[in-house]
Amino acid sequence: MVQECGTERIAGCQFNLSVMSDDFADVILGALDQVVTSKVWKDTDDVSTCVRGRIEHVFDVVKAVYLQAAKTGKHVEMSGTFSIGCPGDSSGDTHMDVSSERMNEAASTDIQQKAGCKFALYPMNTTNYMDVIYEQIDLSKEAGVTVSPSHYATRLDGEAADIFNAMESSFTKVQEAISHTTMTFTISANSPSNR
Amino acid sequence: MVQECGTERIAGCQFNLSVMSDDFADVILGALDQVVTSKVWKDTDDVSTCVRGRIEHVFDVVKAVYLQAAKTGKHVEMSGTFSIGCPGDSSGDTHMDVSSERMNEAASTDIQQKAGCKFALYPMNTTNYMDVIYEQIDLSKEAGVTVSPSHYATRLDGEAADIFNAMESSFTKVQEAISHTTMTFTISANSPSNR
Numbered sequence: 190m191v192q193e194c195g196t197e198r199i200a201g202c203q204f205n206l207s208v209m210s211d212d213f214a215d216v217i218l219g220a221l222d223q224v225v226t227s228k229v230w231k232d233t234d235d236v237s238t239c240v241r242g243r244i245e246h247v248f249d250v251v252k253a254v255y256l257q258a259a260k261t262g263k264h265v266e267m268s269g270t271f272s273i274g275c276p277g278d279s280s281g282d283t284h285m286d287v288s289s290e291r292m293n294e295a296a297s298t299d300i301q302q303k304a305g306c307k308f309a310l311y312p313m314n315t316t317n318y319m320d321v322i323y324e325q326i327d328l329s330k331e332a333g334v335t336v337s338p339s340h341y342a343t344r345l346d347g348e349a350a351d352i353f354n355a356m357e358s359s360f361t362k363v364q365e366a367i368s369h370t371t372m373t374f375t376i377s378a379n380s381p382s383n384r
Numbered sequence: 385m386v387q388e389c390g391t392e393r394i395a396g397c398q399f400n401l402s403v404m405s406d407d408f409a410d411v412i413l414g415a416l417d418q419v420v421t422s423k424v425w426k427d428t429d430d431v432s433t434c435v436r437g438r439i440e441h442v443f444d445v446v447k448a449v450y451l452q453a454a455k456t457g458k459h460v461e462m463s464g465t466f467s468i469g470c471p472g473d474s475s476g477d478t479h480m481d482v483s484s485e486r487m488n489e490a491a492s493t494d495i496q497q498k499a500g501c502k503f504a505l506y507p508m509n510t511t512n513y514m515d516v517i518y519e520q521i522d523l524s525k526e527a528g529v530t531v532s533p534s535h536y537a538t539r540l541d542g543e544a545a546d547i548f549n550a551m552e553s554s555f556t557k558v559q560e561a562i563s564h565t566t567m568t569f570t571i572s573a574n575s576p577s578n579r
Binding site for chain 1: 396398400402403404405406408409427428429430431432434436459461463464465467470471472473477500501502504506508509510511513514534535536537539566568570571572575576577578579
């Protein structure tokens, strides 16, 4: 499929990165310093960071930020919400007129880090949302992740990069069928707690 | 309104508490130790904690956990999703047959802690979800919180306890109109980042 630049829909993610150590600020700033964010709009405040742009670049950046922080071996968590097509969202703050080449994929692929994640998809503005989820997603076909049920969420375990790839695949498929789709997630690595 | 025990709907919350310090485990365990959880079902793993029960007790416990951790003065974040009426959710793991008296309200009220929060409501299985949100919620009437817009979320600032009260009020009102309602939030205190 040929896609023209600037004609796609604006996706975004509000996320917060948590590093459980006294030097959390250095770890977070160090991670951000290694991530190329030129293809997304980005804003950080005291609660969370928001990135907006094409789906692939939003996922590329969020995944890279998590991997760069988690590779320190510290207990690192990220929670966030991916969103597309929200009718209340403004059309501003976008970087849509860019190529599809991912700026951080090569660096992210080099990072091995096991993680656990719980995520949930919310197709909005529809009365057959459960059918859409079942029809669009087949997590058993996602490479490298093991899938288990959890209250209010689906749990994925495996390499953090594979987990993000599975979430991107799920989100991308559902938003092709449902205009306003959101997806929440919490991913955690190096936790001292038992599974 | 007289409510009989055991006849209400099961609410729940999946949340993760993040403490940005080397002694995060002690802070989290210390906070949990000061929260009475006898009126909710609770399960913690390496990714998140899930509590389930009556709406008021789910909020009472989640708020208390956050306040007990944040009162340490450390940079403490919590992200989570409140949910009720999910058709895919099991009916188990409940503690519905309890009185409405909140076990942690007195202790929580004593804790003063400023915070910032972004939250979003997702009324599911309906095509007029934006109308429902506008009709049910009037955040300007919530005591102690200032309200501002954010991408994909609404921002609340004020005392952490007031923020949780405003979220509980919003969630409770929307779920009276919409059977399956979810609400995501991220709350942060003592962050070194600028607003």
